[in-house]
Amino acid sequence: MRVSTLPLIILCLFMGFTFWVMAGAEQSLLAFGVQLMSSPDTAQVVIDLYILAALACVWMYRDGKSRGKGLGYLIPFFVLTAVFVSAGPLLYLVLRGGREPEAEASKI
Template structure:
């Protein structure tokens, strides 16, 4: 009888000790919430801007290429387009370096770079959303 109480007390202590540890589930819970919070804003912006882009393209009277050529024909609008593509290049460099630091293959970011080349901000936004939700799944597994 005394052995059973001792064994029970040991089992309770073993089960409670991790719960009392400051790094136990609180860290994974905070990591989940942090990843979710990081993904929510880019997701909202991505959905809103993608919907707006799709609507604008459906109403456009010219192709995307013709529109780009027209924008590049004037100095003032060409400056804005060049500025956007400089930012797009910087975003691609950031995605590449982030992907490399996460030890993922280059092919993993090719779709994001291709989307960035055409739609500029949609590629990095999509990358942030996918990255945010993949961190959430990783945090839940540990």
């Protein structure tokens, strides 16, 4: 399997930082989310991120479908996106490997 190097590096750095921060956090991820949603200015940022996450899931679904991947293959990416937003699409890009779908490659 061929992986994409740049998304892999970004994913490793991001997840490493995330786990480091979570290890030293004084509250749970859920409590932190509730705290963010309690103020309109931070709630706007959270809502904006989840709109972006939803759009990323739509892209992953369409791209996966064009590559012959079923919904069962994509569910773990959607779950990861729901929890860590950018980690799901980054992992998808890593495993996608930058290859073109067979249908697109045959048109060239």
